[in-house]
Amino acid sequence: MAYSLPPPPPPPPSLPLPNHFTRRSLLLLSTTTTTTTTLSLPSTPPPTPTVTDRFFMDFSLCPNNFLPDRADTLSPICSDSKLLGRVVLGLFGNLVPRTVSNFKSVCLGSNATSSSYKNTLVHKVFPGQYLLAGRQGRPDKGEVRPPRDLPRNTETVDAKAFALTHSRPGVVSLSLSENDDDDDVKLDPEYRNVEFLITTGPGPCPQLDNKNIVFGTVLEGLDVITAIASIPTYQPSERIRQFNDLAEFFGDGRAQNARNIWNRPLTTVYISDCGELKVTKPSLTPSLP
Numbered sequence: 001m002a003y004s005l006p007p008p009p010p011p012p013p014s015l016p017l018p019n020h021f022t023r024r025s026l027l028l029l030s031t032t033t034t035t036t037t038t039l040s041l042p043s044t045p046p047p048t049p050t051v052t053d054r055f056f057m058d059f060s061l062c063p064n065n066f067l068p069d070r071a072d073t074l075s076p077i078c079s080d081s082k083l084l085g086r087v088v089l090g091l092f093g094n095l096v097p098r099t100v101s102n103f104k105s106v107c108l109g110s111n112a113t114s115s116s117y118k119n120t121l122v123h124k125v126f127p128g129q130y131l132l133a134g135r136q137g138r139p140d141k142g143e144v145r146p147p148r149d150l151p152r153n154t155e156t157v158d159a160k161a162f163a164l165t166h167s168r169p170g171v172v173s174l175s176l177s178e179n180d181d182d183d184d185v186k187l188d189p190e191y192r193n194v195e196f197l198i199t200t201g202p203g204p205c206p207q208l209d210n211k212n213i214v215f216g217t218v219l220e221g222l223d224v225i226t227a228i229a230s231i232p233t234y235q236p237s238e239r240i241r242q243f244n245d246l247a248e249f250f251g252d253g254r255a256q257n258a259r260n261i262w263n264r265p266l267t268t269v270y271i272s273d274c275g276e277l278k279v280t281k282p283s284l285t286p287s288l289p
Contacts, residue, residue, distance in 0.1 A: 169201025
């Protein structure tokens with residue numbers, strides 16, 4: 001007996017017409033269009049820094065280690081100091097005018113009222129990265145007391161102020177993320193962030209980007225910055241670090257106090273003089289490395 005084959009299955013339904021869209025196709029189309037539009041937008045060029053002001057800082061060495069409190073805050077940190085060299089800084093007043101203005105005010109502050117960077121310490125050095133100076137606190141400890149009329153820096157909450165990066169040695173920036181001012185100092189209504197950092201090289205410091213306000217560059221004296229970076233610093237042993245981490249975990253306030261001496265230069269480095277350099281053409285752009 002012969003058997004006939006079953007009839008073939010019916011053809012599949014035709015695809016939707018081009019002018020018919022499902023919810024999924026609309027979603028995909030919207031995503032594709034958005035992606036294409038986003039990719040086609042031109043990228044915002046980085047701002048062009050222009051040097052509007054030039055300031056100098058003289059750095060000196062003291063042969064002994066960190067000195068005890070000074071009874072006279074007007075006296076130099078060290079009576080037997082050795083000049084290390086002068087650093088000329090170019091400031092970008094066109095990009096971050098408030099940050100530059102405050103820095104200038106402290107540079108030109110009266111030494112008679114201890115409101116200047118003069119006779120204050122370079123309190124931290126991170127080899128191969130950057131140095132920290134301008135810690136706010138007690139002048140008799142080589143720290144800065146900002147002028148009473150120094151305005152608050154509103155640029156610290158302005159995203160545009162963080163556009164420049166720490167891409168090379170000699171970048172000068174307002175230290176925000178790396179600031180180690182004491183907590184009780186920061187709670188003072190008169191607190192003004194005046195601590196700054198300078199990158200020492202040899203490479204960039206991307207970990208500082210978008211966290212600290214770049215406001216200048218070293219125009220002359222990068223060799224002085226390199227010399228400071230080569231000074232040995234206090235480095236705690238791994239055992240001390242572990243104990244410190246444990247103390248911080250349990251909320252022991254002494255952990256932070258102990259860390260204040262980490263990375264401190266074993267030879268005292270301080271700003272022995274600071275001031276403005278008058279130039280004929282203050283708007284010249286710097287020749288950057």
